[in-house]
Amino acid sequence: KAxxxxxxxxxxxxxxxxxxxxCSPISGHRSVSWxxxxxxxxxxxxxxxxxxxxxNKGNFPGRFSGRQFSNSRSxxxxxxxxxxxxxxxxxxxxxxxxxxxxxxxxxxxxxxVL
Amino acid sequence: QKEVEQNSGPLSVPEGAIASLNCTYSDRxxxxxxxxxxxxxxxxxxxxxxxxxxDKEDGRFTAQLNKASQYVSLLIRDSQPSDSATYLCAVNSNxxxxxxxxxxxxxxxxxx
Numbered sequence: 001k002a003x004x005x006x007x008x009x010x011x012x013x014x015x016x017x018x019x020x021x022x023c024s025p026i027s028g029h030r031s032v033s034w035x036x037x038x039x040x041x042x043x044x045x046x047x048x049x050x051x052x053x054x055x056n057k058g059n060f061p062g063r064f065s066g067r068q069f070s071n072s073r074s075x076x077x078x079x080x081x082x083x084x085x086x087x088x089x090x091x092x093x094x095x096x097x098x099x100x101x102x103x104x105x106x107x108x109x110x111x112x113v114l
Numbered sequence: 115q116k117e118v119e120q121n122s123g124p125l126s127v128p129e130g131a132i133a134s135l136n137c138t139y140s141d142r143x144x145x146x147x148x149x150x151x152x153x154x155x156x157x158x159x160x161x162x163x164x165x166x167x168x169d170k171e172d173g174r175f176t177a178q179l180n181k182a183s184q185y186v187s188l189l190i191r192d193s194q195p196s197d198s199a200t201y202l203c204a205v206n207s208n209x210x211x212x213x214x215x216x217x218x219x220x221x222x223x224x225x226x
Contacts, residue, residue, distance in 0.1 A: 033213070043158070043202065043216035056213045090157055092214075101146070101206070103214060105157040 002027065004093050004106030012112045018079040021109045025072050025093030031055075032074040033103060034066060037088040046089075049074050078111075086113045117141060118205050120217035129226050133190040137203030137217055140184070147179055147186045148204040148214065151197075158202055162188070193224045 005024045013019050025032050033056075034046040045058040049068035066076040072093075078085055088110050092103035119138050127133040135149075146165040150158035164170045164177040164186065176189040186205075190197055200219040207213070 035214075035216075042218040043204075043214075045213050045215065048213060058213070088157075102148070102160050102163060104160065105150075108157050 004091055004104055006089075006091050006106040006109050008109060009107065010110045010112075012114065013081050014114050015081055015083060017081050018077060019081060019111060020075055020077045021089055021091075021111075023074045023076075023091030023093075023106060025074070025091075026104060029093035029095055029104075030072055031094045032068055032072065033092045033094075034074070034076050035090045035092065036060075037090055037108070038086075043090070046076065081113045083113050086111060117215045118203055118217040120201075120203050120220045122218055123221040124223050125220055126223045126225055127193050129193060129195060129224055131193055133193045133197065133222055133224070135188040135190075135201050135203075135220050135222065136185060137187065138185045139203075139205045139215075141205065141207055141215075142181075142184060144181075144184075144205045144207050146206045147177070148206070149175075149177060149186075149188045150202040150204060150216075152200045152202055152219065154199075161201075190222075195224045195226055198222060198224045 007022045031050045033048040035043050037043045048056040052068045063079045068074045088108045090108045091106045094103045148163045149161045152158045162177045164179045170177045174191045178187045200221045202219045203217040204214040
């Protein structure tokens with residue numbers, strides 16, 4: 001079974017630009033969550049999508065947005081990039097069962113903002 | 115106070131010994147608990163999850179949960195150099211809620 005895939009793996013952007021990251025969950029997984037990982041803050045929850053609806057949102061500004069498509073694939077967008085947005089962006093998918101709802105992470109997209 | 119706290123380490127353990135990693139959490143209503151391992155430059159991979167008080171064993175790994183004291187730990191027996199990584203503790207407040215709150219991780223080094 002293929003794992004979670006994320007594209008692109010690496011991105012270099014400049015301040016003020018926008019970026020779109022893509023995530024394809026494990027086949028059959030309906031929930032997709034996004035996290036930002038930085039050396040200083042660790043892993044922080046961005047948002048979660050299920051059945052094309054955002055169900056949970058972390059404490060990030062409105063410049064961070066996302067969506068989910070009917071095939072469960074998800075995209076996240078960051079507009080007006082800032083230097084502090086440089087991070088590893090991780091996508092995780094899960095089956096969304098009760099209790100033992102394991103989230104499986106993709107390889108991440110490394111975003112560098114210059 | 116951080117929601118999920120871990121000692122950042124580094125924690126150095128001789129090969130073959132037991133490595134003990136600890137995590138405390140602040141939300142008393144937390145329901146499920148996860149340990150992830152992250153190698154440098156890689157994404158986190160799930161090692162174990164636990165949601166009932168007590169111990170849960172899987173091979174060389176044992177997770178321990180004490181909800182009254184609000185801590186969860188991970189024991190690694192017969193530590194191997196390949197266990198050298200950062201170990202992340204994650205907490206989920208509600209079943210079916212996919213928001214995981216992570217600690218900042220403990221860097222573990224196994225010394226041959």
